Amino acid sequence: MKIKSVHIKNFRSIYDQKIIFYNITNFVGPNGAGKSTILYALDWFFNGNKYTQLSEKDATFGHSKENIEVSVTFDNLTDYDREIIGSQYVNDDSNEFTVWRIHKMLSDEEILSANVKGYPPFSETKASKTATEKKNNYQKLRDNMPDLGLPDRKRQNDIDEALREWENTHPENLEDIEESLSTSFKGFAGEGRLSKLFEYTLVRADLRANEETADVKKTLFSNIIERVVDRQLASEPLQELFDSVQDKEKDIYKKYYANPLNELTSALNEHLRQYSVGRKVRIQPDIAEILPPQAKFNIAVIEEKFSSNVENQGHGFQRTLLIAALQLLSENASTETSKELCLAIEEPELYQHPIQQKRFAHVLKKLTASSEKKIQVIYAAHSPNFLDVEKINQTYKLKRNSVENDDIHTEINNISDQELLNINPNKPDLIKNALGNELANGIFSEGVFLVEGPNEVAYIDALTEKTDLPFSLKGIEVIKCPKTNMPFCIDILKKLGIPIKIMFDNDSGFETRMKEKQKGDEKKTKELRNQHINNNKKILEKVGIDIDTDTNGFILPGNFGYVFVVSDTLESYFSDNVVGWEKLMQQPDVKKNSRIYQEFINSSQLNAFPKELIDFITNDKFFV
Structure with a gap:
């Protein structure tokens, strides 16, 4: 049994969002965007008020009188899952089960509810708020539907038992209904049915390893013990x-x-x-x-002849110990009756250098590699090392948006499995091959500046550092992406809600370059001309811009807000418009040498470069 989806309503910055979950689900975004809010919402759902005591301050701004609600839909139910949940809630063919927790603001009351099987005519009686109301509704049921054979009952508990007994003996009459579980599904957050099947463990950013290595309920160490040792x-x-x-x-x-x-x-x-x-x-x-x-059991740290507690170790060692514990967890298979574990980690990159981060990400991936492990992983990360570009659909990009009445809500963007397939159905590996970790860096940014190659990245990075507000301060990442793949990259970034700027060559001088190199015949030249023209056209179509063309069909160069079209290539553009550039290019071993290009730009004044290019770099226009 795994989490299929989560629906969060009115919990802190998240007002109304439904999220599909995977074996690994990754939430990224700037500080304060709401990544941890999702983890804490689930912690409240599974563990109740043990760690999170809700109040009106936990409601979304401007909605303090509305209820807080978190619902979780589980799927992949096994026979054992259905047996524990019970026939009142699922039947032999059920593969999904939904439960939600509601905090009622006006009464400060919390209830648990679920999609259950029940007899609809009983709903009014079950929902009765007082004993007298229930007694009267029950009698009305007996009077109006005598064929049901309901026994004469006066006390509230006896009436509930009579209704349950009738439903248990008449399963063919039951339908899917929504029912308060305050009477029929008690103890969900404690020792109830679902707690026998599912465990949610949250590793907080401020949580020291000594807390996770304590042998108490819901800790990482306790979960390892439960899977390996028979207490x-x-x-x-x-x-x-x-x-x-x-x-x-x-x-x-x-x-x-x-x-x-x-x-x-x-x-x-x-x-x-x-x-x-x-x-x-x-x-x-x-x-x-x-x-x-x-x-x-407990864990002691042994160093030479001395033994000490985990809490006395440094942050780096404590996180390393957590990684080792997770790796051990991944190597131990679960049993048919062991609980499904959802491991949620806030900022997994904390106290880890890049190599250790990559190792940690590998361990988390291994945790979920086999369904036999019964493990799902959720994390809210700030490092590209925890983003799997091959499974970009498992990543959610979060940001804070101001809406009507000055409300501030979290916006969650994601590209679904089907959307990813629709973008490029014939090249499933295109993301990895075209972008690799470039996309990972872009997803963590506030905006992406797309260029064609590494030289262009060097040019723009160097130029923007000379402006009053460099990209590094604005959170903008310059990413190389071949022109043929730019439409695909634009689709991905747009779906993730990441603003985009684009700069590319119109390649209008390719024929001259071919003649100089004595390459290609007339047929080959025509094919390449059509290819360049079509590539240019596809990019503009993706961003909704219509630009005039020259007599040969090449789009005209210039600054078009969030698109900058370079005349032919950036090298030739600089040669025509930047003093000293052509002389630089005549030196040996200069071509395709990004370091030399950056040194030249760094030693030059900003006004030495074309004003239209600087205006494009510094404007706030992005395609969204």
């Missing part, structure tokens, strides 16, 4: 030991206290007979039953 293995010999201790305790009490207690009992009974006939008392040792505690 009942030593129960019988421990019980025998405690029984023998108890017997020895009784012997000690008898040896030291029997005589004085017998004398005291005789004296008390002698006086009691003066007031009461036929009854006696006995003063005896009050020996409490000694029960063996559940087997518990």
